[in-house]
Amino acid sequence: MDNIRKVVLVAMYNFHGWYKNPRILITFALSFILCFLLTNKVLQFADDFHTTMQLVEAFVWTFSDSNSILLSSLLLVLLFADIPFLNAGVPFYLVRINRNIWLLGQTLYIILATSVYLAFILGATMLLCENNAFVGNIWSETAAILGYSAAGQATGLSVTVKTLEMSTPYACMGTIFVLMLLYTLLIAFLMLVFNLLKGQIWSVAGVFIFSLYGFLLNPQLIKTLFNWPDQLMYKANVIVGWLSPLNQATYGMHNFGYDLLPRIWQSCAIFAVLLLLSYGIAFYAIRTYNFHFIGTED
Numbered sequence: 001m002d003n004i005r006k007v008v009l010v011a012m013y014n015f016h017g018w019y020k021n022p023r024i025l026i027t028f029a030l031s032f033i034l035c036f037l038l039t040n041k042v043l044q045f046a047d048d049f050h051t052t053m054q055l056v057e058a059f060v061w062t063f064s065d066s067n068s069i070l071l072s073s074l075l076l077v078l079l080f081a082d083i084p085f086l087n088a089g090v091p092f093y094l095v096r097i098n099r100n101i102w103l104l105g106q107t108l109y110i111i112l113a114t115s116v117y118l119a120f121i122l123g124a125t126m127l128l129c130e131n132n133a134f135v136g137n138i139w140s141e142t143a144a145i146l147g148y149s150a151a152g153q154a155t156g157l158s159v160t161v162k163t164l165e166m167s168t169p170y171a172c173m174g175t176i177f178v179l180m181l182l183y184t185l186l187i188a189f190l191m192l193v194f195n196l197l198k199g200q201i202w203s204v205a206g207v208f209i210f211s212l213y214g215f216l217l218n219p220q221l222i223k224t225l226f227n228w229p230d231q232l233m234y235k236a237n238v239i240v241g242w243l244s245p246l247n248q249a250t251y252g253m254h255n256f257g258y259d260l261l262p263r264i265w266q267s268c269a270i271f272a273v274l275l276l277l278s279y280g281i282a283f284y285a286i287r288t289y290n291f292h293f294i295g296t297e298d
Helices: 002-016 022-049 057-062 066-074 090-096 099-132 141-148 161-166 169-197 200-216 219-226 230-243 264-285
Strands: none
Touching: 002 099, 022 057, 022 066, 022 099, 022 141, 057 099, 057 141, 057 169, 066 169, 066 200, 099 169, 099 264, 141 161, 169 200, 169 264, 219 230
């Protein structure tokens, strides 16, 4: 129990650094602006057709797209820019606890901070559409038009018939939230691992390279590289669905019973393995990590 208390204290100490921290304020301000820009298309569509929305639909249709997930995850570079959080109190903690407990505290902080960040994004999208939304757990008329009509398909939003017919708004929202959480946690742990092994520059560069890999690995690119005809696009979808963590975090890139894409539980299992592997590398790296503390805080 004493070790658990120490882990929680380390995590809570990191949260104390949020107070009046301009970097944290900028991160959440930019995330709200991002939500406003991404959900504007959905809100404008509902306004044009004079229809209402379900409260979480803006989140569902916005963040079931891989590009939206990618943009929101990149803001974590700001949130975790100082990873592994070597502030003024760390030397005093390291005198009283071992490195492994300190690393567990950082891990708990990463999980909680990422969850708070995604909860803020969810809350922001709900806030933006609350004036024209209802809370019932059924798809709205706006969703029906987006999914079934040519007008909805022309918007480019990720509204699919299989989502409307095989899920409910809150269940779909929960699944998308979990997939985004696992992907953003992987981003954060990659930052931690690269920082412990190579330093802060590699930490940021590694995340951008990883994000660029997910952005470039898309069916259209594979079609272009291999000069595949349109009939083989299904194979391209399956390939990127399995090889790209970004696509595995995308709700629509999953098997719902009739194709070879990964199922939701399989993507979650893959993320769990990658997260455990990242933690294992960090656990090994922290044993020989040289702590450098420069200056003090007021």
